[in-house]
Amino acid sequence: MERHIWRIVDSIQHINITALNTQRILSHNQYEYLPNMMKDIAQNMPKMVATLCKYTDMAFWMFIKNNSQVCHKDVVNVLSENQALAEFYVEILAALLKCYMLLQMTYMVQTVNDLGNFNDPADQLRESFTYNVTTIQNYVIFELKNASRAVWACDPDDFNDPDSYIEITRFYQGIVENEINLNPEAKCQQTCEEYTETKHYHCAEDSFCDHLTDPLLKSKLICNGTILNCRHLDSSFNICPAEESSARRYNFLEYDDGSALGGESNCNRLHVVRANSWWSWFVHCSNCFCYCDEPGIQSDRYFSLRSVVSNTNENKVISGVGFTKVNRIIQLKISERELLPNGTFSQIDVTNMADQSFWRTSKEFSIDDYDVEEGVDYHTLSWFNRSIDLDTVIDDARVVTGVRFRVVNSHIRLEVRVTNFNYQTGKLIDIQRSEWLYNKNSTEKKLLELQYPDRSTRSKQKSIPIHGKNHYINFQSTDMNDASQSTVPFLDSHLVESQKPLAGVGLYYKTQFGYGGFIAAKLIVFDASLDITPINNF
Structure with missing residues (x-):
């Protein structure tokens, strides 16, 4: 399959170079080069089309879906399976369209120069293009139906940077x-x-x-x-x-x-x-x-219960979620972007993503502030109240504009605010009617037990996500191999950002066997099949 992918990439590159050279010849009126270019197009473009259509079969799209979420060296955020399929689809469709236009151009030039009647070849090319694109669309749409829409973060290559994770300290x-x-x-x-x-x-x-x-x-x-x-x-x-x-x-x-x-x-x-x-x-x-x-000044065991919302007055929605710790309180943080038409975002300088000012949290506070109340502003972990639900909250009809924690039956629970919007115009609608949602299957959750956990910062392998449904996890100490000195799981403070609007947000657990692992945020993007328009009437 890897050899097939290289042939596909090779063909796309050849098509892009040919299209660029043709554009350069025409824009600079260098018509003396046009005959040779047209000859090259007529000889090679059909071969490129044949290669793309041969190797982009169902097996190819299954391979893309099943291998899109792998944590290699230097990989930070992984695309959702849904996004990976969509991006390959766009690249291949663009290449086929360029081939079609280049070949049609050769027929048009030859017709204008009275070199023959090319109406039939042009019609056959149109039919062939429609068939090829429709076939690929059907493959892609089929795989998109079962593809994950979750965007999440890999472990860093090493944990020398203490800001890459958050620990609950001096707890049990x-x-x-x-x-x-x-x-x-x-x-x-x-x-x-x-x-x-x-x-x-x-x-x-x-x-x-x-x-x-x-x-x-x-x-x-x-x-x-x-x-x-x-x-x-x-x-x-x-x-x-x-x-x-x-x-x-x-x-x-x-x-x-x-x-x-x-x-x-x-x-x-x-x-x-x-x-x-x-x-x-x-x-x-x-x-x-x-x-x-032992609660006290050395024990960071607090979770903020304050809401973190995007600036909906400026048509901004949440584009990223992560964890941070401020004044010993673990909080959710978000990034926001202006929502634009057809499920797109305003552009940002991605080099600023590591800058804390790029992210928004609730208003900073301390547990010792006079107007701060336990159970309202923050939650305190204890041996008898140490559970967090691994929920995913999704609404495919609305866009995410807020996140927060709540405590229900001694469990920390993620809640997500969603707002109506118009997909075509990108405008938020009825902002005042935004709604907070949560996973309602809270009575059927199963404990995800940690087996002999050591500190995950000692693992030589990157953690593997566990995306099961209706689980919760208890904070506990590490195993005796660590003299039970650390509280696990840790919280992954990596900044998880999406290039597409969010239909949901979730918490998940990732680990390697024998380690305490991490609780991390994941983002759920909208289904990319919304942007695939059938080509039957081309």
């Missing part, structure tokens, strides 16, 4: 604590597994926290929130605390046999802390590995 994070500190009586008469919900009561002598002499380090490593779901850990080991600026508590835990949990190799050995377990008479005081749910 792994901690080490001795059993003696998990109960008010300072006793060691239970198992770690019996501590499903407790807190840090004190710092018993010779326990891990008792060895922390630095007050700042002590406040970083001790959990001052709710301690959940403990389990037994091997007797004694070394702990390498993370840097003060890090959202992690530990870089890694190292056992006496040299094995380690955590994945971070850097450690100042002067700061290593010993975590011992011990026997007190006939009772063993075990080290437990638990999870800390």
Whole structure:
């Protein structure tokens, strides 16, 4: 199939060069070159048409659809299958039309110069052109019916840029604590597994926290929130605390046999802390590995509930969606463009897309502002409220002009504002009657479970999208291989932009097995078949 594609590309390039040379000869009145050019057209253009028609069969269009959404090196946004089919169709149709015009021109010139009667060849050419284009249109329209309209972003080639993703920090994070500190009586008469919900009561002598002499380090490593779901850990080991600026508590835990949990190799050995377990008479005081749910200044766990809308007064609609984090609050951000006739946008300088000023968010605010209210302006994650729905909201009759989050039954839910418009004129209609939509199948959602997740920034392969319907996902800690120090999934902050108006917006999950993955935005464009006009009456 790749060899066929190269032949198609070769033919299109040959046709474009011939058309350009012919245009140059005619525009510069260089008629002395015209006989040779017409001879070349008569000899080669039918061959080009034959090549295009031979290789653009149903198998070709299936190949284009099935291979349009692949994340190669340096690929950022992938076209929707629908768009890829439409773009190839336009290129091939334009090439066939140029061939038709060039050949008809040769018949016209020869007729004018009394070199014969070319009415019949001209009619046959018209019939052949109509048949070829109609055949290709039928192939394309058939594939468009089942083609995805989703536009989404690939992972970057590396994650050296921390702005390429967003982390929820210090949420349900792994901690080490001795059993003696998990109960008010300072006793060691239970198992770690019996501590499903407790807190840090004190710092018993010779326990891990008792060895922390630095007050700042002590406040970083001790959990001052709710301690959940403990389990037994091997007797004694070394702990390498993370840097003060890090959202992690530990870089890694190292056992006496040299094995380690955590994945971070850097450690100042002067700061290593010993975590011992011990026997007190006939009772063993075990080290437990638990999870800390501790809201506070170091924990970014907030989602904005404010709406983000385009400037409909200037006939602008949403053209892109992404995530950002401002003042520790995760927010949706949008790009906007003026809507023009026939499903087109005003042109923009794409070099400015990385500029944050190119994107619009809701008015900046902080959770500490006097007029800001939890549950109205923002949502706070907790162990019992940590779900986000992976919804896609589509309206094929209206265009997207707003996005926002809402919380329903403890789940974060995406909602999309849509506005009526005239496709031919590109004008928004009845703006005041714009409507917020959501996925109404909220009672039938299935949990998408993460299996032994590590940080996806450590993956050598790009994430694979999972586009299932009616799923939700819970934010949780990474696996023990990361010492459960990170909250996954991350949120992909890549700027996803479309060159076509949006019929919908969605959230999806992408990952590789064994990694926590990313939640990301996807855009749903209008069906490209709207722009395909049958050629039967040509």
